[in-house]
Every structure is written in structure tokens, then in C-alpha cells.
Amino acid sequence: MRKEQAADTFRAFRNRNYTLFFAGQSVSQIGTWMQRTAVIWVIYSLTHSAAMIGFTVFAQQFPSFLLSLAGGVVADRYSRYRILLITQTASMLQAVLLAVLVLSGHHVIWEILSLSAILGVINAFDVPARQPMVHEMVDNKEDLANAISLNSAMVNLARLVGPALSGIVLQQFGAGICFIINALSFLAVITSLLLMHFAPFSPPAIKKKITAELAEGLRYLKQTRSITILIFLLACLSLLILPYDTMIPVFAKTIFEGNAATYGYLTGAIGLGALGGTFFLASAKRGADLRKFLLGSIVVLGIGLILFSRIAYFPVALPFAIIIGIGSITPMAASITVIQTEAAIHMRGRVMSYVAMAYFGMMPMGSLLIGSISQKIGAQLTMFCQGILAILIALLFGKLLYKKPIKETTDYSSIN
Incomplete structure (x- = not known):
């Protein structure tokens, strides 16, 4: 029975392209998180300002907000495989340039911010x-x-x-080595892409103006209430709750009186919780109500933030960091699963661009907001308030998601 459950949990690996993608991305994502951790630590070490951390996140994510809709149109018009390459x-x-800049010893804040914006x-x-x-990589759509x-x-x-690796490398070798490791990690995902086999790309027969395609995507969202509510939920979380991570360096260095390794272990503990949450989600039975997973994880996140904010002793804080991790990424994972499953095939690129806009648009503004508030009232009180807000958001959107919808008569297959 356990073997059958394990096979069911990892059933997507029956698809060759997806297995290659998973392997390459696994290596690349480790490098990406090493770089992200190192950038934030370098900025905080130079400025000792939570507000400046928020501005760094803003610099990296706001360009994605400005251009994500155009990115969605490009993804629906051209080969996604070539776009990824x-x-x-x-x-x-970008990682190579960042490494050269830091290793040269002449880096200043505006240069790091510029590369983050790129x-x-x-x-x-x-x-x-x-x-x-991912749809194109999975042959059996039941595995999607x-x-x-x-x-x-x-x-x-x-x-x-x-x-965790970044914290160790930062202590022993410095941020430049973290950036070099990230640059090398991209070779894994590029190699995995080159080994994949896809059917020849067939471009859309009729190419419309970008503005027309964007308007078409917006009309589609207006006609699919359930997807629109999920996107608004992600926007609220990204603005008010998920920027809690701008305060983690403050907890590591100021409240727990630690160093780069302390920051790495805290972020790693959050990652451990998030990993457990997504494996739990992956093990969900076919047909399970993922919206309940979504709302439950937001409540867990709120509880984790409230409890973590009250702790001033590092070893005791780690279990609560794990709880934060369980609740912090599962809402995004569950929402994307629902959205990609329910969205029309020819609209997925544009729908995901609106999802990216909700995340990349609200997250940088939220990072500025939370960073500024924590400078005035302190990181602990700010995080406590975020925990309360998370629970209130779960209650509000729980009512909206399960409100009986008005009968829809639109034939979405006619939208083209």
C-alpha cells in the first residue's frame, strides 16, 4: 500500500520531458536561492536597513510587474521552449556579471540593484x-x-x-562564490532543455495586436469568476503577508544576534516547512478540493507568523520558522494548480501573466510597505500584525471562493 502511495505521489515522473525538466530545475533553483540569499545579506550588511531590503526586492520584482502581461502574450505567440532557452x-x-562585480571588490548598492532589475x-x-x-511536458493529463x-x-x-548552503558559503568564501555557483547551476537546466523532445511548434494562425490579446485575456478573467478570485487572493497575500521575508535578516542579525549562517538556517527552516507542505499537496487524492488546502495553509501561515514574532531565542524559533514555511508557499502552489487546470488551453500564457502580475506587482510594493513599517514599529510587531491579517484574509476569501456562483452561460471555447 505504501509503495502504491509513493508511486502515486511521484506519478508525473512517468513523463520523460518532465523528468528532465525537474532534474535540471532542481539544480538551478538551488543556485537561484543561494544568489537571492546572498544579495539580501549583502544589502543588509551594507545598510543595516529593513527598508533597503524591501527596496532590493522592489528593484528585482517591479520590472516583472511592468512587463509580465507582454510576457504572457509572447508565451502564447511563440515557442515556450525557445523562450525558456x-x-x-x-x-x-546576469549571475556571472553579479559575481564579477562582487569579486572585484568595487561593488556599490546601485550596481547590485541594477542587476536585480535586469x-x-x-x-x-x-x-x-x-x-x-509543464502542460507540454506531461503526456498523460491525469498527471498534470x-x-x-x-x-x-x-x-x-x-x-x-x-x-543553508548560501549561509555557509557566505561565511567561508563570500557572496561572490554564491553568485558563481548560481551561474554554473544554469548549465543543468539548459542541458535538460536541450535533451527534451517536443512536437514542432505551430504558431497561431492569426496574430492580433498585443493590446487586443491583452484585452481578450482580461475579458476571459471577467468571465471566469473562480480564477479571478484566486488571482485577487494571491495579490492580497503578496502585498500584505508574503513580504514577511524582508524581516528575516533583521531577526537573524539583530533579534537573534547571529550571522550569515543564522540567516541561512532560518531561511532553510522555512524552506523545509514549504517542502513538507508541497509534498502533502502532491499526495492529495485526485479530485481533492485544493481550495481547502489553500485556505488552510493561509491560516497555518498566520499562526506561524504570530508565534515566530514572539520568540527571541534562535533555537526555539526554528520550529516556528518551519510552520511559516508550511503555510507560505502552499497557497501559491495550490492556486497555480487550480488555475492551470481550469484555464482554457489557448489562454494559459495570458492567465499566468496576470498571476505573475499579481505576484510581481504586489510583492515589491508589499516589500517596501512592510520594510518601512518595520523600521518604525519593529520587526516583531510588524510580523505579529501580518499573522492576524493572514487569518482574516483566509476567512474573507473562504466566503468568496465558496459563494454560490451565478450560472454562467459563456462558451469559453469560442474565445480565440
């Missing part, structure tokens, strides 16, 4: 292409929800390993 190569070059531009085209491409969940689990495994 381009974006992953560009991300590798990565945000790359991600604006990478995310809308990469997320829907499992593949999306395993993809989230892989990201969270990297979120566990990457920061």
Missing part, C-alpha cells in the same frame, strides 16, 4: 512561458496536477538547501 541563458549571464525583466518573460510549459505540485516541491527543496 533564451531566458535561462540570460539569467546565467533579472526582473528576464523573469517577466520566463515565468509566463515556464509555468504553462501532480506535476505542478512536484514542481512546487522542487522549488521548496531548493528553498531549503539553497539558503
Whole structure:
């Protein structure tokens, strides 16, 4: 029975392209989290400002907000496979430039922020292409929800390993080595893409103006209430709750009186919880109500934030960091699974661009907001308030998601 459950949990690996993608992304994501951890630590070490950490996140993610809709149109018009090859190569070059800059010893804050903004531009085209491409990698569509969940689990495994490794490397060798490791990690995902086999790409017969395609995507969202509510939920979480991570360096260095390794272990503990949450999601039975997973995980996140904010002793804080991790990534994983499963095939790129816009648009503004508030009232009180807000958001959107919908008569297959 246990063997059958394990086979069911990892059933998406029956698809060759997906297995290659999973293996390559696993290595690359570890490097990405190492770089992200190192950038935030370098900025905080230079400025000792939570607000500046928020501005760093803003610099990286706001360009993605500005360009994500265009990225969605590009993902629906052109080969997502070729788009990924381009974006992953560009991300590798960005990591190389960051490594050269830091290792030269002449880096200043504005240069790091500029390279972070360049990565945000790359991600604006990478995310809308990469997320829907999972559909093309999975031959048996019954494995799709499992593949999306395993993809989230892989990201969270990297979120566990990457920061912990980064903390050690930062202490022993410095941030530049973290950036070099990230640059090398992109070779794994690029190699996995080159080994994949796809049917020849067939471009859309009729290409419309970008503005027309964007308007078409917006009309589609207006006609699919359930997807729209999920996108608004992600926007609220990204603005008010998920930017809690801008305060983790403050807890590590100021409240727990630690160093880069302390920060790495805290972020790794959050990653461990997130990994457990997504494996739990991946093990969900076919036909399970993922919206209940979504709402439950937001409540868990709220409880974790409240409890973590009250602790001033590092070893005791680690279990609560794990609880935060369980609740922090599962809402995104569950929402993306539901959205990609329910969205029309020809609309997935644009729908995912709106999802990316909700995340990349609200997250940078939320990071600025939370960073500024924590500078005034302290990181502990700010995080406590975020925990209360998370529980209130779960209650509000629980009513909206399970409100009896008005009967819809629109034939979505006619939208083209």
C-alpha cells in the first residue's frame, strides 16, 4: 500500500520531458536561492536597513510587474521552449556579471540593484512561458496536477538547501562564490532543455495586436469568476503577508544576534516547512478540493507568523520558522494548480501573466510597505500584525471562493 502511495505521489515522473525538466530545475533553483540569499545579506550588511531590503526586492520584482502581461502574450505567440532557452541563458549571464562585480571588490548598492532589475525583466518573460510549459511536458493529463505540485516541491527543496548552503558559503568564501555557483547551476537546466523532445511548434494562425490579446485575456478573467478570485487572493497575500521575508535578516542579525549562517538556517527552516507542505499537496487524492488546502495553509501561515514574532531565542524559533514555511508557499502552489487546470488551453500564457502580475506587482510594493513599517514599529510587531491579517484574509476569501456562483452561460471555447 505504501509503495502504491509513493508511486502515486511521484506519478508525473512517468513523463520523460518532465523528468528532465525537474532534474535540471532542481539544480538551478538551488543556485537561484543561494544568489537571492546572498544579495539580501549583502544589502543588509551594507545598510543595516529593513527598508533597503524591501527596496532590493522592489528593484528585482517591479520590472516583472511592468512587463509580465507582454510576457504572457509572447508565451502564447511563440515557442515556450525557445523562450525558456533564451531566458535561462540570460539569467546565467546576469549571475556571472553579479559575481564579477562582487569579486572585484568595487561593488556599490546601485550596481547590485541594477542587476536585480535586469533579472526582473528576464523573469517577466520566463515565468509566463515556464509555468504553462509543464502542460507540454506531461503526456498523460491525469498527471498534470501532480506535476505542478512536484514542481512546487522542487522549488521548496531548493528553498531549503539553497539558503543553508548560501549561509555557509557566505561565511567561508563570500557572496561572490554564491553568485558563481548560481551561474554554473544554469548549465543543468539548459542541458535538460536541450535533451527534451517536443512536437514542432505551430504558431497561431492569426496574430492580433498585443493590446487586443491583452484585452481578450482580461475579458476571459471577467468571465471566469473562480480564477479571478484566486488571482485577487494571491495579490492580497503578496502585498500584505508574503513580504514577511524582508524581516528575516533583521531577526537573524539583530533579534537573534547571529550571522550569515543564522540567516541561512532560518531561511532553510522555512524552506523545509514549504517542502513538507508541497509534498502533502502532491499526495492529495485526485479530485481533492485544493481550495481547502489553500485556505488552510493561509491560516497555518498566520499562526506561524504570530508565534515566530514572539520568540527571541534562535533555537526555539526554528520550529516556528518551519510552520511559516508550511503555510507560505502552499497557497501559491495550490492556486497555480487550480488555475492551470481550469484555464482554457489557448489562454494559459495570458492567465499566468496576470498571476505573475499579481505576484510581481504586489510583492515589491508589499516589500517596501512592510520594510518601512518595520523600521518604525519593529520587526516583531510588524510580523505579529501580518499573522492576524493572514487569518482574516483566509476567512474573507473562504466566503468568496465558496459563494454560490451565478450560472454562467459563456462558451469559453469560442474565445480565440
